[in-house]
Amino acid sequence: MANSILGRDMAVDLGTANTLVYVRGRGVLLNEPSVVALDAQTREILAVGSEAKQMLGRTPGGITAIRPLKDGVIADFESTEQMLRLFIQRVHRRRYFAKPRLVICVPSGITAVEQRAVKEAGYQAGARRVYIVEEPMAAAIGAGLPVHEATGNMVVDIGGGTTEVAVISLGGVVTSLSIRTAGDDLDAAIVAWMKKEYSLMLGERTAEEVKITLGSAFPLAREPEADVRGRDLVSGLPRSVPVSSAEVRQALEEPLHDIVDAVRTTLDRTPPELAGDIMDRGLVLTGGGALLRGLDERLRHETGMPVHVAEDPLHSVAVGAGRCVEEFEALHQVLVSEPRR
Numbered sequence: 400m401a402n403s404i405l406g407r408d409m410a411v412d413l414g415t416a417n418t419l420v421y422v423r424g425r426g427v428l429l430n431e432p433s434v435v436a437l438d439a440q441t442r443e444i445l446a447v448g449s450e451a452k453q454m455l456g457r458t459p460g461g462i463t464a465i466r467p468l469k470d471g472v473i474a475d476f477e478s479t480e481q482m483l484r485l486f487i488q489r490v491h492r493r494r495y496f497a498k499p500r501l502v503i504c505v506p507s508g509i510t511a512v513e514q515r516a517v518k519e520a521g522y523q524a525g526a527r528r529v530y531i532v533e534e535p536m537a538a539a540i541g542a543g544l545p546v547h548e549a550t551g552n553m554v555v556d557i558g559g560g561t562t563e564v565a566v567i568s569l570g571g572v573v574t575s576l577s578i579r580t581a582g583d584d585l586d587a588a589i590v591a592w593m594k595k596e597y598s599l600m601l602g603e604r605t606a607e608e609v610k611i612t613l614g615s616a617f618p619l620a621r622e623p624e625a626d627v628r629g630r631d632l633v634s635g636l637p638r639s640v641p642v643s644s645a646e647v648r649q650a651l652e653e654p655l656h657d658i659v660d661a662v663r664t665t666l667d668r669t670p671p672e673l674a675g676d677i678m679d680r681g682l683v684l685t686g687g688g689a690l691l692r693g694l695d696e697r698l699r700h701e702t703g704m705p706v707h708v709a710e711d712p713l714h715s716v717a718v719g720a721g722r723c724v725e726e727f728e729a730l731h732q733v734l735v736s737e738p739r740r
Contacts, residue, residue, distance in 0.1 A: 411501060535564070547570045586610055
């Protein structure tokens with residue numbers, strides 16, 4: 400019996416780009432893109448996750464592939480709830496009577512209405528209780544920072560839809576800033592730049608690939624180059640152009656500036672004692688955006704603080720939320736809980 404109780408509590412990092420599910424005692428069991436493919440007429444779900452992501456920008460009239468979360472919050476409630484339910488079913492060992500406790504991560508700048516939508520989606524997906532944990536808090540716990548000590552821990556979590564910057568001490572968030580400039584905006588900046596410079600139209604998946612292969616935030620020792628394929632806006636025909644990583648860096652300048660700015664603003668609002676701690680210990684980068692080459696260098700250069708990239712930045716938030724599930728009693732104070740009305 401003990402096992403059935405153990406195996407069912409879960410933590411979900413419901414992200415704009417990817418959704419991760421952590422199951423108590425078993426770790427992160429699912430990591431899939433937050434994409435849903437629907438039948439345009441019946442709104443019935445045809446595919447979720449990686450399978451649906453391959454359909455993005457490639458669907459015929461009868462199918463629509465959408466990303467139900469935008470800027471870290473729910474944009475399409477029904478599909479989010481169904482996606483969540485399907486993901487939970489994938490890892491939940493078909494015990495229908497065992498309703499899990501769910502810990503869901505949300506951006507720190509989210510409104511009360513948006514927060515209710517997330518909780519509601521959790522209940523609709525079959526949870527017994529839904530707890531909410533703020534993303535920067537989960538990211539800090541997942542990155543292994545001593546959040547309960549009386550020292551300043553600074554975490555910069557760059558996801559798909561939001562960038563969360565927070566200073567954490569004594570198990571709580573002291574100052575935080577959530578901006579809606581993150582991975583998606585980097586992709587959009589590449590699309591806009593290619594359109595302007597080369598009058599070439601890129602799809603969002605291609606833009607993401609360009610960001611991953613060529614993107615950087617700081618000049619590199621070796622600047623790679625690659626051919627980028629898209630549709631020529633003048634002739635309307637497919638075309639490929641050679642693009643260097645220096646050009647891509649130029650394209651990413653604006654959103655990167657916003658992210659650096661958010662870090663600066665947060666440091667500016669930090670109480671002096673904690674700012675002193677951060678000087679010593681530095682700030683930790685988590686989230687998919689932490690994988691952008693040279694971002695740590697760039698932040699080090701602009702803030703003068705030591706910058707570390709978390710060990711597994713893509714999983715930090717899910718692992719941190721998972722720790723909340725594993726050590727439910729010890730970490731209970733970091734969860735935002737209110738009884739369901």
